[in-house]
Amino acid sequence: MPYEPVLLARINKPDSGRLEGYRADGGYATVERVLKEKKPADVIAQVKDSGLRGRGGAGFPCGLKWTFLPKDHPGPIYLCVNADESEPCTYNNRILMEKDPHQVLEGIMLACYAIKSQKAFFYVRYEYGDAFRSLESAVNEMYAAGLLGKNILGSGFDLDIVLHRGAGAYICGEETGLIESLEGKRAWPRIKPPFPAIEGAFRKPTIVNNVETLACVTQIMTRGIDWFKSLGVPPDPKNPRDAGSYGPKLYTIAGHVEKPCCVELPMGVTVRDLVEKHGGGVWKGRKAKSVNPGGLSMGYVRCDAKLKDSDLTEYDIPLDFNGPGKVGCLGLGTAAVTVIDDQTSMIDVLHNTCQFFAHESCGQCTPCREGTGWMLKITDRLRRGLGRKEDLDILIDVGDRIGIMPGTTICGLADGAGWPVKTAIRKFRDEFEAAIKSGAKSKYAKSLAVAAH
Numbered sequence: 001m002p003y004e005p006v007l008l009a010r011i012n013k014p015d016s017g018r019l020e021g022y023r024a025d026g027g028y029a030t031v032e033r034v035l036k037e038k039k040p041a042d043v044i045a046q047v048k049d050s051g052l053r054g055r056g057g058a059g060f061p062c063g064l065k066w067t068f069l070p071k072d073h074p075g076p077i078y079l080c081v082n083a084d085e086s087e088p089c090t091y092n093n094r095i096l097m098e099k100d101p102h103q104v105l106e107g108i109m110l111a112c113y114a115i116k117s118q119k120a121f122f123y124v125r126y127e128y129g130d131a132f133r134s135l136e137s138a139v140n141e142m143y144a145a146g147l148l149g150k151n152i153l154g155s156g157f158d159l160d161i162v163l164h165r166g167a168g169a170y171i172c173g174e175e176t177g178l179i180e181s182l183e184g185k186r187a188w189p190r191i192k193p194p195f196p197a198i199e200g201a202f203r204k205p206t207i208v209n210n211v212e213t214l215a216c217v218t219q220i221m222t223r224g225i226d227w228f229k230s231l232g233v234p235p236d237p238k239n240p241r242d243a244g245s246y247g248p249k250l251y252t253i254a255g256h257v258e259k260p261c262c263v264e265l266p267m268g269v270t271v272r273d274l275v276e277k278h279g280g281g282v283w284k285g286r287k288a289k290s291v292n293p294g295g296l297s298m299g300y301v302r303c304d305a306k307l308k309d310s311d312l313t314e315y316d317i318p319l320d321f322n323g324p325g326k327v328g329c330l331g332l333g334t335a336a337v338t339v340i341d342d343q344t345s346m347i348d349v350l351h352n353t354c355q356f357f358a359h360e361s362c363g364q365c366t367p368c369r370e371g372t373g374w375m376l377k378i379t380d381r382l383r384r385g386l387g388r389k390e391d392l393d394i395l396i397d398v399g400d401r402i403g404i405m406p407g408t409t410i411c412g413l414a415d416g417a418g419w420p421v422k423t424a425i426r427k428f429r430d431e432f433e434a435a436i437k438s439g440a441k442s443k444y445a446k447s448l449a450v451a452a453h
């Protein structure tokens, strides 16, 4: 039986963003019931037991994060909704905000009730004008209907939602960069600890959650733990650190495909199925050479590389929290799948990737600021046909040394800059070496030279 979407179930309905339509489909009945029947701790327990992991990139268990708030804190406690969504080719949050804002807003109400917060800041990527307007009108409808403000639905629970337009940079999505930006400063990530749950927005305990995570909270509190756990992938017994990948997931498919789209499927669909069945296949009848499995910062898979002891290739990896890591990528990330066809140069792809990270580094940490710049300069040299043999190992070395995981930077942007470099060179070394040997310009660099001429 084909999977019936839940998170995206309403997006094609006329006026899907209006309160009246949402209520007609049963919307806000869950929060009404929860406010009457459940204690905040019950909501935390249900979300924790569902196994929901954050959809913003790191996959941290949502309910567990909520328990990190200080016990019996007098307040205020804040929720920051992360809608900065700047990872290239990622647009699942945008669809939810534009087409079904009330589903997300109900998730915010439930989360705030659970963590005893009376104020949520909704930080929306600057470029998302339509999403912002859709949220603005939905929030106004909620105030008019008594779903926000004081003593909501006679429950004694108070909540305000403040919409905030982002500052237009990728780093504003890193949770402490977001908090700094919300406070009116440059989005420079903070050194952790203290983590936001202890000291976040305006130095108060703060939970940061992604838009899709909060939409899942609405569905978990409506449909229950068993429903959520019936979808997706249980923990890998060979990996004691894997907490499983339960629930539905929004995947975006972009790049060289016939039908770029956002689809909802149970966690664990393979890259091949996503591209071939849902994305209409690789465009122009070509083959897939490489894929970014979860946003640019997760690295690259090589579609014709055989998996060990198997006839399958890296194109067949499952997109759950564990899958991409098995083929040397960083993780599931934002589940944004970008396809690169077999007529595209990996040198051009990598140069383009390095441009993005060098531009978006906030510059606070020397290894990230300088390292992303070096990687850009070296890949520029490679695409111009001026690469040296040692360049490939230098790139891998820089990629290995910059980042929060090797412990040399404040935030994960640098890890995200290193992973595509390391994976592209390790997996497509033959192509890079041949280009260095021949001294030929890459395809794109050649076209630039013609244009300049």
Ligand SMILES: Cc1cc2nc3c(=O)[nH]c(=O)nc-3n(C[C@H](O)[C@H](O)[C@H](O)COP(=O)(O)O)c2cc1C
Binding pocket: 053, 054, 055, 056, 057, 058, 059, 060, 062, 082, 083, 084, 085, 086, 087, 170, 171, 172, 173, 174, 175, 176, 208, 209, 210, 211, 213, 411, 412, 413
């Ligand atoms: C450079 C960088 C950019 C990020 N951008 C986003 C983003 O746009 N949206 C998001 O939800 N998380 C983003 N994150 C992850 C957040 O720091 C944080 O983990 C997430 O918002 C937590 O929400 P979740 O637990 O619901 O996933 C980014 C992280 C880094 C290092």
Ligand code: SF4
Binding pocket: 171, 188, 189, 360, 361, 362, 363, 364, 365, 366, 368, 369, 409, 410, 411, 412, 413, 414
């Ligand atoms: S790792 Fe890069 S983006 Fe993150 S704080 Fe350091 S310089 Fe800024």
